[in-house]
Amino acid sequence: MMSDLKPRPDPADAVVVDCDLAHPPEKVWRALTEPKLLGAWLLPNDIRAEEGRRFNLRDAPGTGAPIDCEVLAAEKPRLLRYSWRGRGEDAGGRPLDTVVTFTLDGTAAGGTRLRIVHSGFRIGARATALWTGTPAPRRPARRRPVAASRITVATAGRRLRWVA
Secondary structure, eight states, X not given: OOOOOSOOOXXXXXXXXXXXXXXXXXXXXXXXXSHHHHHHHSOOBOOOOSTTOEEEEOOOTTTOOOXXXXXXXXXXXXXXXXXXXXXXXXXXXXXXEEEEEEEEEEOTTSOEEEEEEEEOOOTTSOOOOTTTTSOOOSSOOOOOOOOHHHHHHHHTTOOOOOOO
16 A cells, blocks of 8 residues: 655654665665664664554663554555654653654665654653754754764664663
8 A cells, every 4th residue: 555655744743854875775674674673773673564563662771661663654665654652751741652754765876865754742842852862852843954974873783872
C-alpha cells in the first residue's frame, strides 16, 4: 500500500532533521530496519519493517526503560513511520507518545536525502530531541537543519547523544 508522499508542512510539534548521505537509499533503509544496524547507531531493538508490527527500543539512556514502537508504514526503501511511546514521562509528567517518520529520496549523485520528522511533542513539554543531540525548545519546535556529518558519524557505529 502506497502512502501519500506529497510534501506537507512540518507539524509545529516536531523535531525535523534533513541531511544528505553518500549511501544509496537501499543501504540507508537497511540502517533503519535491520536490528543489528539500527542498534549500532540508535538503541538495541527487535524491529521488523512490517506494517502493524510491534517492537521495542531497549536501554533508553536516562531511564533504561524500553520504548514501545509500532510500525505504522513501511515502503521499502522510501518511507518508514513508527509510533514511539516511552514508558517514562516527559517534563510535564505525561507519557511520551510520538511518531517518527523517515523519508528517503535518492539523489542524482547516487546518495540519499534523508528526512526525519519526530512529531507529537506536547506544546510546553520539553521534547527529547535525540536526532539533533540538543534539547528541543519549550515553544513549538521549528525546522532544525543538522549537519550531515553528525548523522554520518552515527551511521559509522556511534549513537547520537540523547538529551532528555
